[in-house]
Amino acid sequence: MFSTGFKYFFGVTVLSVVALVMSVALFKNLALIGVAITFLIAAGALLTGLAIITSDGTTRDANVQTSDMTTQSLWPLVTGIGTVFLALGLVTSSIVFFGGVVVLLAALSEWMIQAWSERASSDASHNAEARKRLLNPIEFPVLAALGLGVVIFAFSRIMLTVDKSTGAVLFIVVGTLVLVAGTLFAIKPNMKRSVGAAICALGAIGIIAGGVASAVSGEREELVLAAEEGHFTHKECGPEESKYFDKLKEETLSLRSAVSATIIYQDGELIANIQGLNKPQKSITVPRSNATNIIFRNATEGEFRLVVDLGKPKTEDKDSHHDVDCTQLIETGGEQSLTLNIPKSSSADNHYKLFIAGAEDKQIEVVVP
Amino acid sequence: MTAIDSSSSTAISHSTTAGSTTTKSSFLGTIAAYLMATDHTRIGRLLISFSAIFAIGAAAEGALLGAERISSSSSLVDAGILVQLFSAFRFDLIFAVGAPLMLGIAVAIVPMQIGARSLAFARGAQFGFYLWLFGVVLVGTSYLNNGGPGGGNADMVDLFLVGLGLVIAGLTVISASIATTVLTSRRAGMTLMEAPIFSWSALIASLSLIFTLPVMAGALIFVAVDHTYERATFGATQGVNAWIGWAFTAPQIFIIAIPTLGILAQIVATMTRGKQPLRAGLFVGVGLMSVTVIGSVTQSSFSANFSGGLSEIAKSLVPFLFFNAFSILGVLVVLGLCLLALKNEKAKPTAPFVPAFLGVGMVLTGMVGNAAHKISNFGLVNTVFEEAVLVYICYGVLLSSLGAIAHFGPRIWGREIPSAAVVGLGLLGFVATVLASLPYFIAGFADQPSGVADGFNYSGPAWLWNSLVAAGHSLMALVVLLSVALATKSFRSGKVSTATSADLYESVNG
């Protein structure tokens, strides 16, 4: 009447109850022991009930198939990798964690759909087709983007490691190789698939291997120094030429739409030409918290830069310097644009102005209503 | 009714065919096939193979620890590394060798025994294998970088905790797959009582792990969160052992030894052609051994103290007997019934019987030793006595698995392992086990402390006991290596087996 499984689970449950009663009678502090055994009783009771419902899984029907053969699958391995990354990410960094989440979700989806498709019909090729129809529209673009991303990233690492002249040569060589390979594919349409795949694979492996080697060896010295010293991360708005900020200065403009004002430094005087106003102005009005473009034109002999004073930053340090922004140092006849985005209105504390670096008396007031 | 199913013959021939197909396919193809394997024999082989490799490593660690303790004046390893080594030795024996080895044998054998074509959730088992493997790699990495319990590198301790969590998850998933297979995939007409005894023991062991590993995981989560953020409530890195150390000692370790009873009973049943008196008693005996679960989930240790009044003695004796004695009773029941069957049928022992019987004997010795360890009056707490208990149990599992591979292997691969070699390795393994543990039983009574390699001094030849232990572990490493080599050679090119699929499990009605 009672199945073997039921007897076992029932026995575990009953013995757990006996253990609980014994613990209550003998031990003072029951928190750890009592609660744990109580949950064991609950788990045992659940499985006892399950054993009754399923009758230990015994069936007398000889026509019933007991289990199904499962085909090979890569997804348990990928799911395992995703789980490991997720767990590692909890103790390392959030990038690893979220990477693990993405891999895990993708692998679980693939696993689920593979399992579903295997039972879709009795025809294996139809099932495979069903799976492809569902997943290929997602798999191919994602895999292509990933592959492309890896190749591009690897190539970028190579470019950051080699010096500039070598980099130029490398670009030419790689470009030539790609052209040669493409030409070969075009003129030999009957070429064996394996040969084409091998050429592409070799190329990808070469770039990725080079990228890995470059990443390991690190960026070239000048870039490391530039990063450490912040060569290109901040502007130097003094009257002298800056070695890095003023390198390769742009002195012409192509886009002239949506310009709020043109600031001209002419004959030692700084004036503002505002569209719609005939006379030059000594102040301009810019809207608050809106990106506003102005053009600076140097019509005076010599190299000058336009600086905008954005007031003191919100710190408790009374000696803190003003926030400034500026153009590069431009020659006579040159022009550059500057974008202003001022979040606070003008006031006695927030006094904004445009001036020429080295000639602070040449000013134009900036009013922010 | 004989429990023979033609599907098992198909399964065996399928496996044999698969094996011969494997040898013909390319190396890369074989690797890909194993990486994506959902065939239960392949998954089982993966678990057994990796466990064997880790067993050699664990034995080497034991040998190194024994050698380190021979003399307090010289040291082979740094003091800091020693702390990691002690912890790594325990972890490897239980979670990298004992548990996965038994589960691997179960995964490989159980479906064929019950007439199923595959595991119930084969891909789940594959996933569990990978979780376990990656977890062991992470734990090993953390140990190598001073990250185990009590380690000095906080980041590596975090890595250890994560790795241990993955190992627990992996073993739980594999156990769930085995338990579901036995409960739901038996061929038509086979009740649980009619299932082969090894399948029953695999079911019980899996269920026991399902009940206890999550308890360890719960404590681990607290320790991990505490260590990552606060590092105070659960005692920082030193507290790791305090909160999950119970999972590395008895009674928890008895659970991994449950299948050893099934292996012995299975081999005996084959020897006696299924004539087993009181067959139900075998089931009860195996079930009794799993009562250890109740003690494990409390995360507590229950000792007996024979000093004081009668009521005091009774108060300590009752829980001590309940949580420690039931499992010993189960082993005795199974041993007794097996010996009774052998005596009744005057059966001639087969080669696999030797290591399987010796394995159960070692497990029993360990369990009795644990009971002695828990008697406070003996003063064995915090001595090397407890380490000897662990080694008895885990090396008993190793011996038993040798018997299982020798018994079941021919039925899977169709080729035999030479009997003399099996017996010889079994006896050698027995000697290795005794050498690796018995001296520490003696040294425990002499109060050699556990977890330290020097600074102890007691009357008696400490150098002798530690030397014997080191020799025992070295010998066990050799035994495992030889067993792997023998099995590989035999199953590839050994003598063709004449065993039939009927030998895979005993006949129920005799």
Place this chain on the structure above:
Amino acid sequence: MNTSATALGSGPKVVMRRPTLVLSGLLSAVSAMLMGSMLAIWLDFRSKAPLRESSDGSMMLRDWLPENIKIPEVATNTMMMTFVITCVMAQWAVYSSRRNDPKHTSLALGVVLLTEIALINAQVAIYLQMDIAVRDGSYMMMFYAVTATMLTMIVICMGFTLLALFRSIGGRAGDRDLVSAHALYCYAIAVIFAAVWFVVYVQK
């Protein structure tokens, strides 16, 4: 010329002994033992906390929940009620599946998914309202450990729901084993949450 449309045979009919239901039962047991051990340790710490006077001086309390922390009981009780709804909806899915009604099965599973999202939302609301940091103390660290584990169980149940929903929409609404297994797990985590709710949120 063959003009007839080829109708493919249905997939292999494997009538198994409800392996998914049994697996769900084992998973429920795992979840119960996991949370059981965590609550046991929680209560162990709580029982060892020193005694302090209550704010009105009328009784002695365990100095476990810091005085400045208030548990938002509306949100916690809402979670408890939502679990009840989840179980009812999951059982409706089983009921519909038995009648081979794919629309109602999918609808029920969809509602279960929504309630699970609501549960996660409620838990996040509790975190925000309590406004405690995990490093602030023992209670906070253990609180986050227990509730995050509960959240993980809910997320696993969500995965289960999505799987059942996908199968139902994909034409397998009659797969009673999976839907029953899903319902069993929903019941199990509802009971587990009831224990968490009582120990952590009610008993404090």
